Amino acid sequence: MKCKKVQRYLPLIVGSDISKSKVSEVKAHMEKCPECRNEYDSYVLSLGKTKEWLAKEREDWEDREWQQVVKIAIGDKEPELSPLALWPFRKVWAYVMMAVFAVVLTFFVIRPGFYKEGVIPGTRMVAESQAKLFESFKDKSEQDIISMTIVSKDTGLKIVWFFNKNFDLEDKK
Amino acid sequence: MWMKNDDELVEEVLRGDDVSFEILLRPYRQGILNMAYRMTENLEEAKEVCQDTLIKIYKYLYKFKKGESFQNWIYKITVNSTYDFLRKKKKYEEIVERQKSLAASINQDPEKQLLNKEIKNKIKACLQNLGPKEKAVFILRDGEGFSIKETSEILGCSSVSVRTNLLRARQKIKTQFEKIYPVEVRDVKR
Structure with a gap:
């Protein structure tokens, strides 16, 4: 393998993002070629430092802030369901059924005219x-x-x- | 303690249990924030992007296919939300301008830069030199530790494309790193 080809592979080799056969070819070349070895070391250093910095400088949410973000996401809309989703899983259906149940209950239990005119219930x-x-x-x-x-x-x-x-x-x- | 997996939590959210939504996202909250932060280079903007991301996740949760990686799915939404945000704010142009001025300032006097600024900021400058796609690939692969295959799934592109962008990103980082952190300084520090 020639230097030009080796140096093309180096950015991927430092992160082990290339096939093992290529890696062994490149490593065999680097043992004989100090220039490519230096280039490889430079990649290792620059990538290592950048990764180290990325790991150190990780931002995080304050708990209250995170809860607020989640609340806003949930607050606006209810999750859309697939048209194939069964009706009991839809909130709207649940509210409609509750309303119907309340009307039916009112009609049968507290019927108008159940008490005679002029007589107050309980008296x-x-x-x-x-x-x-x-x-x-x-x-x-x-x-x-x-x-x-x-x-x-x-x-x-x-x-x-x-x-x-x-x-x-x-x-x- | 028995922990519910992502698929079970998704089911619960779809049944109307909003508490499960927070539990579902909690393990990824730092990851998506940092992804957006590296892309936008501004924490407040990153939080704005995350807010938008969470709204989309909640709204389109039914589209998530069981058995697939939920982590990849939310990162995909985060990356797309970031692209949308950058497009809307015309960040692309801003970033390009910033990169030009930064590269020029670094080129003018690299040693002086080294003395005046912290190494952290210079490495940050290395990242600023990347294009949006190169940056996304680099952050996912080297920052968040996703594999090439996962990165390609998140970005919706081929593994070859991911490798190409990763290669360019690492080359640019190395070049920039050498300008702001010259060999002689490295040797002294060692």
Whole structure:
């Protein structure tokens, strides 16, 4: 192998980026040729120094800065999915299904017209028991006032007192 | 502790687990930053490039093919984002101008340069003398330690093209290195 050819291969030989057969040919030549050997040494030095510098001077992210960059990347858009991706993996479908489920739930459980007009949910049982009490007092009691309701002006709290049939509210006796 | 591989993490991100996205990229965060930094020669610009890279990675993650190297894929996006950035900012012209002035200043008085500046900056000057493709090849191969085959995959070119650019890059680095770090100085330092 001639010097010109050897020197063409040298930049690749320093990084072991050439076939082993070429490397052994070049090395055999360099043993006899000091000029090519010097050239090879120069490549080793320049590449070695540059690599050393590249390794020393590595920049890195501050954690907070990195988190911010990732957040911005995620924040803008959701990852696009292949058109062949199954619908459960798409977020939009999940939201639509949740909305449909909520509507269906509302329709069947909290149906409009479920309660009779004028009756507030939860008060029906109280009203019925009051009516029964009134009926029971109607004939037997001397007391014509059977209950008294006190309503707080501040809080709207209601207290209903039911009187014993023998209780004399107006002190008639 | 059992670590999930890249393919599993990609699956999780595609299912909507955003936390996995950060875990997926964490091992490569320094590598892509340095790749962009060497190419742009400016840390702030490199971070801008990385931001753009991450947005692209997240957006087009579904295009990543399982079983392939995720590392190569993100470096490919980083290199392309850097090229886009440099093109947009007309960096090519700026770099060429800078290289000319730098080479001229080094040629004028190499020994004086040696005395006034740190060796680190002069080696940096060696890198500045490379064209964008030569620089990309050199950084991937000698800076990040990718093989010739991986470098060719990342840059989307043949192995022959990678070797050609690598050869030119190393020749230019050596030439520049000898101008700013002459043989007599090297001998004294030894």
